[in-house]
Amino acid sequence: MIRRLAHVDRVGVEERAAELGKRSIKTTAKQQGIRLAVSMLDLTTLEGADTPGKVRHLCAKGVCPAPTIPEIPSVAAICVYPSLVATARAALRGTGVRTASVAAGFPAGQVSLEAKLCDTEDAVEAGAEEIDMVISRDAFLAGDDTLVMAEIVAVKERAGDAHLKVILETAELGSYDHVRHASMLAMEAGADFIKTSTGKSASGATPGVCLVMLEAIRDYADRTGRIVGFKAAGGVSTSKAALHRLVLVKETLGDEWLTPERLRIGASSVLNDLLMQYSKTETGRYGRLEDFSKE
């Protein structure tokens, strides 16, 4: 395959993305937007120190984020390492919140394909309904698109019915042209979702990166008719940032994409900020961090 990069203009992308950050989201729009953002969260814990206890706490938080505000929905999924999938799955049974797992040598991806497939299989067998895999940035940067795609195809096959989210780790790709190209490769290879980042590198779901990926999803859908979802992960830590991402999706892909089946926000710390902002719209004053459980 000959690499033909589509052109993306950095200045233009960043201007447009910043302009959409100026949409005024107030009153009822803010409340609905926050509820929507919560319903799309992949509430995530990816630490070496994660224990079953911590994961169970996080699951409870995800199912019922704010017991005092019943109109706040459950999050979309809980995302953990493969070793904790069984714990999460048990805690989430019957709640409608899905169990997601990172796999395939997360976060660097610097292991053999065989190891990536085993990792994936482990997670799926333990009950993961969604798999977040990383692409091989080494292969991508070396120009080996075939290898990048082949790995995605293999992991997708091993993941079976589980939804496959393909992480591009955009901070390591070096340019928007590359982000767009990697998005296309991932979609061509069968990704159900494309996702910005692992959350483990310098930057993540910046507005510009999100916009480029959303435009790629739109163009791919126009061309093939296949709907691919989008997950913004890494650096979305405030309500304002979360609402900005929703605006980007709304005005690039349209309202049809504003559903957890097509859009996710991966985050660990944004949930409580969303809850605080929501209660502020109700009470007119800012709450305290202690008002909400940490997990």
Next chain:
Amino acid sequence: MTIETRTSIVWDYAPAPESADHIRVKDRYGLFLDGEFREPAEGRYVPTINPATEQPVAEVAWAGPGDIATAIERARDAQPGWAALPGLERAKYLFRIARLIQERSRELAVAETIDGGKPLRESRDVDIPLAAAHFFHYAGWADKLRYGVGAREVTPLGVVGQIVPWNFPLLMAAWKLAPALACGNTAILKPAETTPLTALLLAEICQEAELPPGVVTILPGDGSTGAALVRAPGIDKIAFTGSTAVGRDIQAALAGQQVGLTLELGGKSANIVFEDAALDQAVEGIVNGIFFNQGHVCCAGSRLLIQESVRDEVVGKLWARMRRLRIGDPLDKNTDVGAINSAEQLERIELLVAAGEEEGAVRRTIECELPERGYWFAPTLFTEVSPAHRIAVEEIFGPVVSVLTFRTQAEAIEKANNSRYGLAAGIWTDKGSKAFEVASALQAGVVWQNTYNHFDPTAAFGGYKESGFGREGGPAGLRPYLRVVR
């Protein structure tokens, strides 16, 4: 409950109107003459209308010939003293005006929007900040004028008459006043008939900045006021921004006299999209080029030239993007396209659009709810346009873009230059060498590469051919306000 069965949450932006309560619009504004607001000699007051509601905003005095004569006398009296101030001292006044514009930016933005119909998003983020930036920029030149004209000795021209249009009322006033004052001239500004409000607020700012009386005079009125100002004895230079027809009339009136003249007139600017462009960003540039300020922009990219190989893709993306534009209350912070400036302008747009349909071009106008009152025109795209069609030749000055195609670079250049105008052009390509080659072949005063409608006080702006002559902005903008002595 699974994700698939959850009730979906519908999300749209709630109305987000900027409050107009904080702005102090008086019921009536006099002429700003000799440093104070005065009754017009003939006592004529005319209401200025909010084009989004058709409601009057304030009553504004219109200057008659007597007022113009008095204004010129006062400006002439004030000029030697103003020119004699050290450049640094003149700069201090300009800096003060710039800072006061910034301090009152919210108020000025709202006033600009209710008087002219442009979306608050634009008056807030473009018009007002750029107006302040122009005063800042030329304040910096005031004590180094000779270095702006190649280290020659310079003197000011004297009293300058300045006539500005209704599309960027405060910004055009700033473009005109800032260099004139920095160079040591005194100025008489005539704002446009339909949008005098922010110029009058600028008059308040001049008072607050304690600008010496007579240095700035503001005389609202209609075309006849402008014509009288042009013909009045005692003016050393006229600077005009507006239509080519009026520009021609002014040039004829001034022929054979020692009166300086610069004209910034109409345009039918080409926005050229090559097949190797970043297409999504090009679409943003097309939208910004033609729907910015409802297309009431002299350099609007109204002739869209697309390379045939990407024509369908670009038109498809453009149409999809157009359908997401938000039309309506200009004071709403989420509005992208506001009201047409006047009933007269709306009529002209409708006339030309009808001509486009009659001549066989294919019209697509976005479906959207338009407010019942006020003047509105929904963003419109014409395809199957021939270079001979009126909509490809005449300036529409509205949210209407005409799509033409080309096959080769040479054809693109030929088509772009095939116009009596030559104000601006846009080039969209990811290939740097091509961009430079095309830019140097285009007969346009401003060429934007991979962007459109970006303005900066440091950059010269002005036309070729029937788009006028003279430059505004940057060091080039000093030259029309100076006489080179030696």
